[in-house]
Amino acid sequence: MKLNKIEWSQELSIGNDNIDLDHRRLLLTFNKLVDLINTDKDREDFAGILNEMTDYAFSHFKKEEDYMQEFGFPDLAGHKKEHEAYIYKVSTYSLNMLGIHAPEPQEVLAFLEKWWQNHILQSDKIYEQYKNQVQSEARYIPF
Ligand SMILES: [Fe+2]
Numbered sequence: 001m002k003l004n005k006i007e008w009s010q011e012l013s014i015g016n017d018n019i020d021l022d023h024r025r026l027l028l029t030f031n032k033l034v035d036l037i038n039t040d041k042d043r044e045d046f047a048g049i050l051n052e053m054t055d056y057a058f059s060h061f062k063k064e065e066d067y068m069q070e071f072g073f074p075d076l077a078g079h080k081k082e083h084e085a086y087i088y089k090v091s092t093y094s095l096n097m098l099g100i101h102a103p104e105p106q107e108v109l110a111f112l113e114k115w116w117q118n119h120i121l122q123s124d125k126i127y128e129q130y131k132n133q134v135q136s137e138a139r140y141i142p143f
Helices: 017-039 043-070 078-095 107-139
Strands: none
Touching: 017 043, 017 107, 043 078, 043 107, 078 107
């Protein structure tokens, strides 16, 4: 099975440069894993780069959560749960990668691809839209 990289496009932008940059960096790391799996089958290399998909995501999620808190995003708890589920799933994959029950790299990549596309397009876009809506309504509050 030939795996495809995720090319960044405007469609993936949530309309916030700071967050978009983090997402682009995470997708670059994902693409490194795709390259690796298409050329080399070394599980240690794969496991090393896979760690970046949790370490960097961890600090990125914290940044997003602090940001959502600033404007009182109503579903912060639900969004946090998605982040927690991701960290749990991907760190379990990482942990098992060098063991006897190693997951198939293709399975890991399929999960990552689907998760990031869905999460960015659905969950992340929603909080930014909410923030923009709240800000534009605030401008019309009469004194
Ligand atoms: Fe998020």
